[in-house]
Amino acid sequence: MPEVTPGESTDGVQIDLISGARMEGLTSMEKIRLILDGVRDGNIVVLEEGLSPDEESKLIEVTMTEISPDEFNGIEIETYPHSGSSSQGLLDRLMGKESTKKLTVIGPANQIETLHKDENLISALVSRK
Numbered sequence: 863m864p865e866v867t868p869g870e871s872t873d874g875v876q877i878d879l880i881s882g883a884r885m886e887g888l889t890s891m892e893k894i895r896l897i898l899d900g901v902r903d904g905n906i907v908v909l910e911e912g913l914s915p916d917e918e919s920k921l922i923e924v925t926m927t928e929i930s931p932d933e934f935n936g937i938e939i940e941t942y943p944h945s946g947s948s949s950q951g952l953l954d955r956l957m958g959k960e961s962t963k964k965l966t967v968i969g970p971a972n973q974i975e976t977l978h979k980d981e982n983l984i985s986a987l988v989s990r991k
Contacts, residue, residue, distance in 0.1 A: 882911035
């Protein structure tokens with residue numbers, strides 16, 4: 863399968879699947895920049911392990927500051943817990959700490975529309991610009 867280099871024109875939608883290991887060594891702002899840079903390029907970003915609630919809030923906050931009618935319409939974000947999230951420790955659940963083990967799909971607001979979401983499935987319609 864031919865490799866597509868960043869910035870190369872294609873006739874489809876690029877999906878970036880980012881592993882938990884890739885995100886593990888990054889600070890919160892580095893994660894947010896990685897996500898927003900991909901989405902601003904028109905890519906759909908799928909995070910294997912998701913973001914913490916604080917990181918999700920910061921992502922939305924940073925996105926709101928970067929919205930521009932002619933350039934960037936914002937993001938659409940959907941998340942659901944990994945099936946293994948029930949193994950979260952009792953103390954963490956009692957303290958209200960949410961596990962970051964969840965799949966997260968993020969894309970340009972003008973290209974992704976969530977059609978259906980439940981605890982096992984995110985169904986989205988992705989269009990080209």
